[in-house]
Amino acid sequence: MGDANSVNIARLKEYWTEIDDLSSIGMVLYWDKQTKMPKSGAVARGEHLSTISSLIHKRMTSPELAKILEDLGKEEAHLEFDSDEAGMIRAARRKYEEATRLPEKLIKEKAITASQVYMSWLKAREENNYQLYIPDLKKSVDLGRKTAEALGYSDHPLTALIDQHEPGFATTELDVLFQEIREFLVPLVKNITLSGEAVSDQVLLQYYEPDLQWRLSQAAVRTINFKLDQGRSDKSVHPFSIYFTPDDVRITSRIKENDFRPCFFGFLHEAGHGQYLQGLPTAFRRTPLMGGISSGMHESQSRLWENIIGRSRFFTDNIYPVIRAFFPQQTKGVSADDWYKAVNAVKPSYIRVEADEVTYNLHIMVRFEIEKGVLEGKYRVEDLEEIWNAKFKEYLGITPPNPKLGILQDIHWSGGFGGGFQGYTIGNIAAAQLYDQALEDQPDMLNEFIKGDYSSLLTWTRRNLHDYGLKYTPQQLLEKSTGEKLNTKAYFKYISNKYSDLYGLKINQ
């Protein structure tokens, strides 16, 4: 372990305590804001969150930290790459560099602009008119460019923005990935659409009593071993998961009375994120190693439990008797097989968050290509509604009838243009890749699943992802856990097997 107990590592840990505490405290403020706070508390809460941010920023960019990192730099070469100490230095340096590269003036400009752009996004949505959004979206794009320049990049400005969410991922790598996805998914979606209404989701579109939905969903997340008693579950408009310590992990969900999916699968999704958070080592608390690696790695966990497990045949067979007990009326004459088909129905639709497992990545691809084109100067902001619609037609076969169902649906670009979407696709693909490896390492798992026992899979993810905290970048982690960098093999295999069966198709990989 080299100089494992060095004085400088101790200095770094001691210094970091306050940063990690403040970050957790900020998350308490955020959780309360999203779940419990009365509207009238918003102004003060904004100020409090901003005070926390600037205290963290100050401490993250101080000369004292620079000195500690400089002193540690001399020791790093003697440390094993896989040691906690080396990982801690890498993680701290990454954060220090990101924080110091962004000038404070730019950070403030972004914060002020973000709330302006957000307001104008709300207005444009309300009036269903993209034109109203253009001037402010331009500001957002402009700040995205400035941010990319300040952070620096090699291949493409988008890489700098992606790096904030997905350290180490280059735009060119993602280009290859999306190229493969395009070639695989676009014809598949076409074939599924042509196959007619063989698979229907009508059974899910009945009235499901909200309270019962909530209780059923809680039962479901317990079966996948999310510890609800070491956290909470609450309602919120936009579902999310958050942690203050691995011993206090909170998830939220929302309920639609006339659609079974948002509450049930939303709960499984957030519990998947929650698994990751509950699995982070408490020993890493208050150190630079604390946290989930990236949006994509986080999404790999939520998608694993929401889709690969939650929408599997075995999970359906396990939980369906419970669902029937909760909703005897709605499920009358509906077999487990019918239900399985319903929750896996594929249908091109306009809204990303409602998209099925097969079309989802195409939604992301549209956004990724637009971000790339805009930052390159290839696309003008004025033309994005048309570009969006054309790409949508090309990939999904349908054209959004209005901007609310198209380019105005996401909040992301209001917060800052660029780099906010690719994590969803990385997560979908990584979920399949990790799951494939877990099955190879633990072939008995499938038999346990059939009995309703999902604990081995959780254990595997603990050991191969959660336990590492922030020690590795996403690609380093995947190589370590699966022997390969992120790639589409397992994902295509998973989609092929599942949907050729469901839709009676022959799928070429």
Added chain:
Amino acid sequence: MGDANSVNIARLKEYWTEIDDLSSIGMVLYWDKQTKMPKSGAVARGEHLSTISSLIHKRMTSPELAKILEDLGKEEAHLEFDSDEAGMIRAARRKYEEATRLPEKLIKEKAITASQVYMSWLKAREENNYQLYIPDLKKSVDLGRKTAEALGYSDHPLTALIDQHEPGFATTELDVLFQEIREFLVPLVKNITLSGEAVSDQVLLQYYEPDLQWRLSQAAVRTINFKLDQGRSDKSVHPFSIYFTPDDVRITSRIKENDFRPCFFGFLHEAGHGQYLQGLPTAFRRTPLMGGISSGMHESQSRLWENIIGRSRFFTDNIYPVIRAFFPQQTKGVSADDWYKAVNAVKPSYIRVEADEVTYNLHIMVRFEIEKGVLEGKYRVEDLEEIWNAKFKEYLGITPPNPKLGILQDIHWSGGFGGGFQGYTIGNIAAAQLYDQALEDQPDMLNEFIKGDYSSLLTWTRRNLHDYGLKYTPQQLLEKSTGEKLNTKAYFKYISNKYSDLYGLKINQ
């Protein structure tokens, strides 16, 4: 306004922003801890709260603040005493001095000891054995003495400890107050007890469905104009009120299934505190003037609405039809007059938090006398159980059968010995004094009350207390609002009128 817009005032405000934000943030953490946090989150939450405290302490004792206050000292003489600026300087200096006078070593020692003493208090309670508490209570007393020495005092060490909760109140003043209370209340309680069971509270001791209790209580606090939509109400084991901004004020209460009082009057009590917090000027946010003056002034507001209004004849007449609608079974054949008598029944009892309006101050007097005697060295910690019981017998006519119903009932001495109790009595007395003045200023109020309109009283407290924030000490405030320092006249008049009527007694003031 003198040098109202001085550069130095601007420096002070700017400097204070972070202190006030951190203090509000700490309150969010505390609220969540008491209402929503899973037990497993406690360790991290303790660390986060302690990080907030030490950030506040650091900023409150910095040489930078010392310099600002020094510079302001030169200007203070030119400012009107009643100006916001002068009040701001006084409030800031008070806090600066309190923070700097306590050595950091002592603060840490107190924090560590407090949790030890708390554990030993829990254990002693569990085993109902005061002996087990003695060694740790001695430590608490010792630290109370050290704190008093560090803070400094003129007449009595207890004054230094009282000053932390009730700025400007001397032990000798309180001695006089309690002397008067003793002479007035002890014989009164004796007479009431001798008068027999004329007034019974049996009707309150039935099963009241918890959910209905909660909804009824919310309706009740709405009638006194607490804005529930600019805050929240939640359940907690120990009821409290808290604010993050005057626009987000949260109260909590608890429910006893077989006693109507804790939920209903607890709600009114906390809503009374909440009125104060919702009334603090938003213009004072993030400045040294933000906050409630003292425990006693806070208690004056909770007692005003819980007792003087909440247990009045007019309030009962207003709310009783609603109570009957909620609980027709329990109130069958019970008239509004019966109900009024029941909620005002006087009966010497062991537990402070359950004590009625008349005996309550005697509970406080026992504690005040003990704190004083111990700090003087007149009482030994070893003898306190006997001393407690003897005083209890003398003042209330009953002897606690065991320490859980006696000396072990309160948490206060575990957190730090001395100065934690007098606020309850100051509040009871100040409530009557303020109310008396309000009636004199606005004689029409009683007619409005009869119609169920309590808004004028709230307006009066806004103008005469809430609006000032931390500008004055309690005595300065009372002099300004009522023309007199704290005194027992109005309180004795209020008690005499109400209870001579209720118990058919002739009471000599």
